[in-house]
Amino acid sequence: MDIATATPLLESAFRAGVAEVGEFLGTHLISGMIPAFFIAGAIAVFLEKQRITRLMGRNASPWMAYPVASFSGALLTVCSCGVLPIFTGIRQQGAGIGPAFTFLFSAPAVNLISLTYTYTYMGTKVMVARLISVLICSIAIGMCMKAIFGEDPPGPDATAVHVMADDEGRTDGQQIIFFATLVLIMVTSTGMFDSIIAQIVPASLFAVIAPNLAVPLSRIIPKLVLIFCEIGIIFVMLKKWFHPDEVTQWLKKSWSLFLMIFPKVLLGIFISGLLAAIFPLARFMAWFDTNTMKSNLTVAFIGAMMYFGTIVGVNIVSTMTRFGMHIGPALTLLLSGPAMSLPELMVLIPLVGPRKAFTYLALVVVMTASCGMIFGML
Numbered sequence: 001m002d003i004a005t006a007t008p009l010l011e012s013a014f015r016a017g018v019a020e021v022g023e024f025l026g027t028h029l030i031s032g033m034i035p036a037f038f039i040a041g042a043i044a045v046f047l048e049k050q051r052i053t054r055l056m057g058r059n060a061s062p063w064m065a066y067p068v069a070s071f072s073g074a075l076l077t078v079c080s081c082g083v084l085p086i087f088t089g090i091r092q093q094g095a096g097i098g099p100a101f102t103f104l105f106s107a108p109a110v111n112l113i114s115l116t117y118t119y120t121y122m123g124t125k126v127m128v129a130r131l132i133s134v135l136i137c138s139i140a141i142g143m144c145m146k147a148i149f150g151e152d153p154p155g156p157d158a159t160a161v162h163v164m165a166d167d168e169g170r171t172d173g174q175q176i177i178f179f180a181t182l183v184l185i186m187v188t189s190t191g192m193f194d195s196i197i198a199q200i201v202p203a204s205l206f207a208v209i210a211p212n213l214a215v216p217l218s219r220i221i222p223k224l225v226l227i228f229c230e231i232g233i234i235f236v237m238l239k240k241w242f243h244p245d246e247v248t249q250w251l252k253k254s255w256s257l258f259l260m261i262f263p264k265v266l267l268g269i270f271i272s273g274l275l276a277a278i279f280p281l282a283r284f285m286a287w288f289d290t291n292t293m294k295s296n297l298t299v300a301f302i303g304a305m306m307y308f309g310t311i312v313g314v315n316i317v318s319t320m321t322r323f324g325m326h327i328g329p330a331l332t333l334l335l336s337g338p339a340m341s342l343p344e345l346m347v348l349i350p351l352v353g354p355r356k357a358f359t360y361l362a363l364v365v366v367m368t369a370s371c372g373m374i375f376g377m378l
Contacts, residue, residue, distance in 0.1 A: 017274035021266055035186035037262075040085035041254030042182060043093060045246060046175070056090065056099035058151045062143070069099035070106045070138045083107040084347050085257045097151055101360060102142030109339035110134040118314050118334070126327070130334055133371040137335060141363045148359060174241050181237070185230045188223065271342060273307070288320075291328035291376030296369035299329040303336035304345075304364050313337045328376020335368035 056065045087104045095103070110130060119127040238247050288295050308316060313334060321330050340361065348357040 014274065017270040019273060021270050021273065035182065035189060036083070037085045037254045037258050038250075039179070039182050039186065040089035040257050041250050041252075042179065043086065043089035045250045045253050046178070046242070056095040056103075058094070058096040060096065060099070062098070065096060065099040066102050066139045066142055069095075069102040069142065070135050072103065084344060084351070088257060088260075088351060096146065097149060097356075098142040098146030100142070101145045102138045104360075105141050105339050105364065106134055106138035109138065109335060114314060114338070122314065122318055122321070122330075126331065126334070129331055129371075129375045133331065133335055133368070133375070134339075137339075137364075137367040137371060140367055141360070144363050145356070145360065149356060170241050174237070178234070178237050178241070181230060181233055185227060185234070188227050188230060267343070267346065271346075288329040289324045289326055291326045291373060293369065293373055295326070295329050296332045296373045296376075297365060300332045300336040300365040300369040300372070303333045303368070304340035304361060305342045306337055307341040307343055308337055326376055328372045330372070331375045332368050332372025335371060336364055339368070340364045 055068050083104060086107070087100060090103065091100050115127055115131060118130055288299050316337070317325070317330050317334050320333070321327065325333075345357055345361055348360065351357075352360075
């Protein structure tokens with residue numbers, strides 16, 4: 001390929017990478033990443049290390065640790081990048097390597113909203129298969145990581161945050177309410193309550209102010225009001241239940257996690273968009289019209305390198321099945337696509353080391369491909 005031919009392709013790929021970053025900033029920055037950093041900082045500062053180690057720690061019962069990690073991850077609404085600060089937070093607070101990686105897979109792989117979308121676009125069987133596969137894959141991946149690497153000693157950040165003595169005055173109920181409100185802010189910002197808001201707040205209320213923008217305003221303004229009310233509740237709880245030094249520590253910890261992770265996420269998303277433009281998946285649809293291990297492994301690896309959200313992935317995979325993709329590789333892509341991405345891999349390498357990062361990638365590819373192939377055979 002000469003320079004004259006390559007230049008337009010590179011320019012197009014560069015624009016695609018920039019567009020991917022722009023789409024991420026517009027759709028996931030506020031709704032996913034920012035709340036995730038505050039949740040991660042709160043875990044590191046407000047949640048006693050004993051709570052984490054009791055449930056998901058190195059010496060916790062695997063019969064409790066792995067299901068707790070899998071189900072708690074699936075309850076969140078985060079992308080493969082948004083889960084990283086929370087993963088870092090629970091690791092620093094003493095979570096074992098197995099449950100931590102179980103959480104890392106399950107949190108972006110499935111959530112209540114994505115299950116609803118899966119049911120709507122692809123039916124009950126695919127929805128149930130997706131839920132069961134995520135639980136199996138997440139626990140299997142976590143157990144494999146524990147078996148391969150064992151338990152490494154706590155890193156230098158594990159004791160970098162000390163909970164204030166006043167924390168002893170907070171009850172478990174107050175802790176649960178505080179963290180539930182943080183998660184509620186994330187869930188609200190991702191649009192989970194948009195359909196409810198649309199039924200409660202009719203567009204006609206905004207028709208007088210801006211007739212042409214009545215519908216979007218009826219969605220955005222009530223949503224913002226709800227988020228600000230939830231933030232106000234957080235502010236009241238911080239004033240009543242937390243020491244000012246704890247609040248300062250929380251903000252500092254959230255900011256340090258942001259600086260450590262977010263720049264790498266943006267770089268990874270740019271590269272992911274660039275590669276997607278150079279190697280569009282639609283060109284290789286003939287590779288995925290049969291349920292073979294080769295096709296499942298190939299689509300699992302491609303999905304693990306791509307970046308798309310848990311919900312958007314449903315639309316992508318549903319469209320591909322209409323163009324001939326077999327249902328086995330389709331489930332594989334539903335699992336690997338949201339659960340792993342090139343941006344996540346780029347951040348994981350400095351966080352946990354290249355051996356653990358690439359082993360996790362390999363396990364994601366193998367486990368999701370196996371689940372897809374078994375489902376395709378059934």
